[in-house]
Amino acid sequence: MRSFRSIHGLGSVTPGRRDVTRDRAAIDPSRGPLLSADAHLSCSENATVRPERSPVSSVTASDGSSARGRDAAVSVTGLSKRFGDGADAITAVDDVTFEVEPGSIVGLLGPNGAGKTTLIKSILGMVLPDDGTVEIRGIDVYDRPREAYASVDAMLEGARNDYWRLTVRENLRYFATISGVDPNSVRDRHDRLLEQLGLAEKADVPVRDLSRGMKQKVSLASVLAGGAEVVFLDEPTLGLDVESSRTLQTELRRLVETEELTVILSSHNMDVVEAVCDRVLIVSEGQIIADDTVESLLAGAGLHCIQITSADLDAELVSTVQSQFETSSADARDRGYQLEVTTDSDGLYELLDELRTHDVSLDRIRTVEPDLEDVFVDLTTADRGNR
Numbered sequence: 171m172r173s174f175r176s177i178h179g180l181g182s183v184t185p186g187r188r189d190v191t192r193d194r195a196a197i198d199p200s201r202g203p204l205l206s207a208d209a210h211l212s213c214s215e216n217a218t219v220r221p222e223r224s225p226v227s228s229v230t231a232s233d234g235s236s237a238r239g240r241d242a243a244v245s246v247t248g249l250s251k252r253f254g255d256g257a258d259a260i261t262a263v264d265d266v267t268f269e270v271e272p273g274s275i276v277g278l279l280g281p282n283g284a285g286k287t288t289l290i291k292s293i294l295g296m297v298l299p300d301d302g303t304v305e306i307r308g309i310d311v312y313d314r315p316r317e318a319y320a321s322v323d324a325m326l327e328g329a330r331n332d333y334w335r336l337t338v339r340e341n342l343r344y345f346a347t348i349s350g351v352d353p354n355s356v357r358d359r360h361d362r363l364l365e366q367l368g369l370a371e372k373a374d375v376p377v378r379d380l381s382r383g384m385k386q387k388v389s390l391a392s393v394l395a396g397g398a399e400v401v402f403l404d405e406p407t408l409g410l411d412v413e414s415s416r417t418l419q420t421e422l423r424r425l426v427e428t429e430e431l432t433v434i435l436s437s438h439n440m441d442v443v444e445a446v447c448d449r450v451l452i453v454s455e456g457q458i459i460a461d462d463t464v465e466s467l468l469a470g471a472g473l474h475c476i477q478i479t480s481a482d483l484d485a486e487l488v489s490t491v492q493s494q495f496e497t498s499s500a501d502a503r504d505r506g507y508q509l510e511v512t513t514d515s516d517g518l519y520e521l522l523d524e525l526r527t528h529d530v531s532l533d534r535i536r537t538v539e540p541d542l543e544d545v546f547v548d549l550t551t552a553d554r555g556n557r
């Protein structure tokens with residue numbers, strides 16, 4: 171939710187790429203993808219949020235895990251994936267490096283085609299990267315895939331392959347079993363998941379008889395059924411109603427805080443990302459262009475969302491403003507218009523100058539706190555402009 175405040179402290183926009191230290195290691199393509207698209211993964215983990223990332227280094231310990239990766243639930247270094255050859259080649263993931271602290275939720279945000287899904291699939295071994303390393307809890311996924319993925323599970327593209335003829339509870343028991351967990355030992359966990367996700371009354375109903383939103387919840391419950399420590403969720407709230415989406419967010423936070431679950435979540439729903447994620451990675455054209463906490467992204471963007479109300483504004487002037495400034499809303503009033511424009515300090519003065527040249531006098535001007543969507547649009551637009 172946005173909040174209003176008076177205009178003050180106009181800062182400058184500071185978009186641009188963050189520097190990351192890279193520690194690359196080649197992947198042997200002859201090994202082939204680690205998991206097929208249909209493979210079941212079993213995963214999870216959690217701890218207190220530590221926004222400061224540990225320095226990137228690659229010291230190998232006697233158990234084969236690196237010092238950097240041991241502290242991180244997921245550690246990705248110099249990961250790249252290209253599709254095609256020559257002039258038609260697409261670099262979907264371009265030298266990506268990041269870590270995910272245990273016990274945190276990290277959001278992956280990016281425009282369509284930015285490379286989020288390819289990044290997640292490369293981490294999960296469902297797509298074979300061209301370069302880079304991935305460690306899960308300090309274990310290299312290419313050297314010791316079985317061990318590395320033992321605590322990992324995933325829900326990709328908003329769903330997973332639940333068994334539609336099985337009941338909801340049978341699905342949870344099935345996925346717990348193939349995660350190597352005795353389903354009887356996690357019955358309480360399943361009860362709680364069913365309760366929290368509003369599925370308790372449907373526990374004995376075959377999944378095929380559920381609504382789309384309910385099926386989505388079963389997918390999520392199945393991912394969490396085996397006690398995975400690291401979970402990858404691609405669009406987990408797709409198709410859920412507002413209440414179900416909120417319940418799911420609450421449940422994710424609870425699992426992170428009480429069971430040390432680690433979540434890597436990709437979504438186009440900014441409200442979900444803003445509400446649940448400790449940290450956000452913004453992906454643009456295969457690269458990470460921002461990696462920070464939601465609070466820091468909001469505070470550091472130097473953006474101002476200006477709400478202007480004027481009886482002098484007409485449709486033509488509104489269209490002029492819209493063509494020059496990022497205008498999130500333009501509402502006609504009894505007389506004039508109310509506009510909401512997102513801009514930096516320079517843009518604000520340009521906007522006021524523009525209005526002045528058209529003899530527009532303002533009845534009211536307020537700033538609105540920018541939200542994650544404003545920051546996202548600003549950073550990705552600036553990134554595209556810089557390329």
Ligand SMILES: Nc1ncnc2c1ncn2[C@@H]1O[C@H](COP(=O)(O)OP(=O)(O)OP(=O)(O)O)[C@@H](O)[C@H]1O
Pocket residue numbers: 253254260261262280281282283284285286287288289
């Ligand atoms: N199997 C493939 N073969 C060729 N190109 C691919 C393949 N998979 C993805 N791409 C391309 O790689 C780029 C990144 O795609 P990807 O699906 O990872 O993006 P995304 O950020 O997940 O997008 P969306 O938000 O639309 O799901 C796109 O240009 C896409 O067309």
